[in-house]
Amino acid sequence: MSRTPFIAGNWKMYKTGPEAVETARILTQLCSNVQEIDVMIAPTFLSLPLVAASLEGSKVKIGAQNLYFEKQGAFTGEVSADMIKAAGAEYVIIGHSERRQYFGETNALVCKKIKAAIEVGLKPILCIGESENQRNKEKTFLTLDKQVSDGLKGFGLDELKDLVVAYEPVWAIGTGKTATVDQVKKVHQYLRSLLEKLFSKDFADQTRIVYGGSVKPENVKELMGIEDVDGALVGGASLDANIFINIINYDI
Ligand SMILES: O=C[C@H](O)COP(=O)(O)O
Numbered sequence: 001m002s003r004t005p006f007i008a009g010n011w012k013m014y015k016t017g018p019e020a021v022e023t024a025r026i027l028t029q030l031c032s033n034v035q036e037i038d039v040m041i042a043p044t045f046l047s048l049p050l051v052a053a054s055l056e057g058s059k060v061k062i063g064a065q066n067l068y069f070e071k072q073g074a075f076t077g078e079v080s081a082d083m084i085k086a087a088g089a090e091y092v093i094i095g096h097s098e099r100r101q102y103f104g105e106t107n108a109l110v111c112k113k114i115k116a117a118i119e120v121g122l123k124p125i126l127c128i129g130e131s132e133n134q135r136n137k138e139k140t141f142l143t144l145d146k147q148v149s150d151g152l153k154g155f156g157l158d159e160l161k162d163l164v165v166a167y168e169p170v171w172a173i174g175t176g177k178t179a180t181v182d183q184v185k186k187v188h189q190y191l192r193s194l195l196e197k198l199f200s201k202d203f204a205d206q207t208r209i210v211y212g213g214s215v216k217p218e219n220v221k222e223l224m225g226i227e228d229v230d231g232a233l234v235g236g237a238s239l240d241a242n243i244f245i246n247i248i249n250y251d252i
Pocket residue numbers: 010096168172173174175176212213214215233234235236237
């Protein structure tokens with residue numbers, strides 16, 4: 001089963017609107033010859049409509065970094081799936097470890113957010129990953145199992161057709177510590193078999209599982225060479241288009 005590689009940049013809380021538009025413009029130019037790879041960037045909510053407009057006709061796709069599951073209402077400071085879709089997003093990152101860690105997001109909340117995304121036709125990127133403590137206590141697989149099983153609870157196969165799973169060990173995010181090839185291989189294999197157990201073999205075969213955590217031009221080729229790694233979710237190294245393009249062009 002061939003899966004189109006997915007290389008995504010999560011811009012987190014970086015870049016003003018004009019800065020985001022400028023980086024997107026440069027990235028579009030740099031990506032003009034990129035083929036058979038889905039490239040996505042996720043700017044802040046404020047920059048989303050500006051960047052989406054600037055990407056018209058570009059190969060670069062756009063996503064949001066979060067959403068709130070309610071359709072509308074008195075939820076000060078929150079943004080709904082409808083609003084994100086209307087702003088031009090195609091994807092949405094859900095359950096990033098920074099949301100879980102700093103904003104108390106639980107697997108149950110993540111599940112509601114995925115439902116809200118699917119209902120409006122946004123493609124969800126479900127982020128999962130163990131903390132250093134969980135890994136040291138040999139609870140990596142247990143943690144991931146729960147994050148996937150609870151996060152995807154109650155969905156039918158057709159609803160999850162555009163799902164992307166992002167494995168991001170918390171201890172590797174923004175730390176410069178990348179998981180070893182062996183660690184990544186074991187987890188991605190495990191996740192693929194978990195998707196098969198929970199849903200079906202076809203579903204497991206077609207779903208992209210990407211790796212995140214200190215991905216950079218120097219290590220991306222090795223990571224992308226691992227069986228069952230279908231792409232990368234990149235933080236810091238996606239902020240500069242001239243660096244990010246070297247991750248996107250990992251195979252050149
Ligand atoms: O969403 C991206 C991840 O948090 C990875 O961030 P990083 O590449 O800066 O380690």
